[in-house]
Amino acid sequence: MYRLSFLCSFLEVKGLSSLGRFIIRRTLSIIPMVLLIVAINFFIIHLAPGNPAQLISGLEQPSPEVIEALEEQYGLNQPLIVQLGLYYRNIFQGNLGYSFIYGTSVNGLIFERAGATILLTVTAAIIAFIIGTLIAVWVGRRKTKVLDSIFSVLAYIFYAMPSFWLALVLILTFSSTFKLFPTSGMFNVRESYEGFAKIGDVLYHLALPCATLALIQIPVFFRVTRSSIDQVHQDEYITTFTAIGISRKKIFKKYVLKNAILPTITIFGLTLGYAISGAALVEIVFAWPGMGRLMLDAVFRRDYNLLLGIYFVMAVCICLAILITDIVYALVDPRIRY
């Protein structure tokens, strides 16, 4: 604590702008949040019935000696609060522990799988952002009742779809019936492509999972942008601009759009933050080699360290996404001052 305040005062001496101080203050404030989330998860996992040592041993009925040795080795015989403390210490050293089922370090496992998940979720979020916002802007400008109703009903329907079901339906349509796209995986395992052919192959496999995620996220972007355009239209300054005779087109381009687009930034940030848990089911359906499958294995086989590790990464991602969104917001919107 002393060190933190020292750091802050040091930065103030250096004459940081208010924005800079805001960023540092917010960055420091996410640390206790992440720790709290990890603690909640830690206690839930350790409340579970059954002996973790037996699970680690992989034996039906391990002898008491084996149990004792394993408990000693993994520190399982210590009080929970001590174990949590040890876990925190490891996190701060950048070590998420050792996976029982895979027999390697959790860091390595997550690192190995993170790339595929990031590729899938970021692509889907960008596509959903572009399409959802564009449709909303297009519909919002025309103000035709029919178009508006059609798109808002479509948005409701896609929003109501379970992601795994949409994935299955897309597989049925585009893989089984039309044989356009592969059903699963990230590469064609029978070929070993290099260079551009490899990129093409990955994109080819990416199409369906990415479309699934994007189709489910588009309604969110559409609805937020749509209602925010409506809201800005109701603002008094827009009425004034209309009254003094500025063309609708100019008002829309110069004033409405700029203000209406702001909330979508938040949604975009949150979509990325929740990407790991949001994409898990889609990854499982398409056998996409991301963190979804890893998560499921960890859940089913109760790999404590892997579960905690994934949860920790998830919590950090969410906190970082919220933080970055706040900062971008502060940079983009000059009305926000700290």
Added chain:
Amino acid sequence: MTAENRISLSRHENKLTKSVKMYLRDIKGVIGLFILLVFIVMAIFAPVIAPYSPDTMTDDVLQSPSLNHLFGTDHLGRDLFSRVIFGTRISLSVGFVAAGLSAIIGVFIGSFSGYYGGATDDIISKVIDTFLMIPAFFLILIIVSIFGSNIMYIMLVIGLTTWPRNARLMRAQALSIKEKTFITVARSTGESNMRILFGHVIPNGIFPVIANSALQMGGAILTEASLSFIGLGDPNLTSWGKLIYQGRPYMTYAPWTIVIPGIFVVLAVLAFSFIGDGLQFTFNPKNKGEK
């Protein structure tokens, strides 16, 4: 005293009929309510409506939809139409119980926090914020896989992980209501805090929670479907999600086994989001007058 009561009662009724009229003006809300009513009737009269027993196996395996089997049959020759009808019971009860629990917890914690304020409020708000950030589905996944996938656990866990949004809504309501004059009057006439909380603050501020609960019912149905799809549903019960899970291995030759139960999930979630948005519109003070 009685006269005053009567006046307030009639005013209340007036408000209610006005709200109902307001709600019925929105076509989406009406459609949502209609779908929900159909589903409730399906759930209650399932044994009457279903032409076959949902668990009777026959030799007619993976038959495509026909007049005999409206939705076709599954890999064990069971009538899918009957299975979907009975599945309504499970999926709807998950929605109602989980969202109901979430609403009860949210209302209590939120109104306490907002009404009493001070340090308690600060701590509770922080906890609410933290819980709101946690990806609930993964937490539910862990808890269900550890403690077992009994339907009671599933409903309980969904309720226990989704209350923070209700708590936040209720807290905001309590914060604004407690500053109103009638609360000051009630306090000055010596009503206890508990009576004020349960008699005035909660009844006057519960509307956003009700609207949100409709949305959460849809969410709970989706969550249960996802759990069942992964294989973590209650092994003894057949919900819509479970039907999709069971049909998946045969989906290329029998697409109806996954498409039809999925359409029912979509319809249910759609109905609840129509109703939730309709209620939100009705209770929004900005829409008091004409639309």
